[in-house]
Amino acid sequence: MSPPLMVRFHGGAAGAWRVTRMHALAGAPLPAVARLAVEESADPSPVAGIAWSLRGSTGNLRYTSRVEANSLAMRQQGLARPDARRAALIPIRKNAAWWALAQDERRAILEEESRHIAIGMDYLPAIARRLHHCRELGEPFDFLTWFEYAPEHEPAFDEMLERLRAQREWHFVEREVDIRLVRDAA
């Protein structure tokens, strides 16, 4: 477990990732942009032509048990694999009812009922994932989840999202934007 890493996602005219689609599934969309830059620096430098900027911090496990964490660690792969030329950034905000729940209530909905962790596990190692928290940073979203995969795994990625979004956990999602990206050949 590394120390928290602050990551900034800049939507605009520059960046390594070309935006192929932006779709608001719930709540307000984000302004359309051509490219996305991902910046992991704690001390951000100015980026030209930014339309919007979202930031979030990696952090400790909030719901995952030791047994689940060990299963994930055995299967998952890191970011920046050479063949993972597709990505998705999915910012999500959950509603006040979700955040008013106690820890055991949220865990019960997220996993015992909605199988969030188990569904994600079904798509490892093809779909790599990093979660960033931003609710307590005063940001417009609660989470920014970043996914990376090879082009041939995009159908599997879509299937995973469809399964997750059909669960009761998603009744608590009040804003969700699905941003698809392609890394240009070097």
Next chain:
Amino acid sequence: MSPPLMVRFHGGAAGAWRVTRMHALAGAPLPAVARLAVEESADPSPVAGIAWSLRGSTGNLRYTSRVEANSLAMRQQGLARPDARRAALIPIRKNAAWWALAQDERRAILEEESRHIAIGMDYLPAIARRLHHCRELGEPFDFLTWFEYAPEHEPAFDEMLERLRAQREWHFVEREVDIRLVRDAA
């Protein structure tokens, strides 16, 4: 459950709270200051004579179950009670081993073993408390806990801290500063 509130604690020459004692129980101390200002504004204004500034955000329950949350809600009182003229600010940082634990492991140490929530409950409503998270803000501490109580409850407060610090949860605390405060008569 209110939305997250960013709170700044400014140690220096100004502020409603007079510092009576600063004691580092683990790790580096904080520079000695005469007064503490507590600022709840999201848009902070400059404060004169600041020696150090810590910030944290209130947030959702991380470990507390529904049963525990209901018991707490029945007993606890809010901040700023007229007779609560004493306060303590206790910044804490836990070590890497704590943050590498999964959610079920941290809960088991915090409550099933160390009775953190139950011990705090024993001192309600006398000791009012608000927890601020700052690990993911890039701050030097992980938590800032703020306590308020009437002068006659300071021995009970000391007893509560002694009980908590004797638990195994505290083996994971690598930095802790105990700052005691008095609110001057208006």
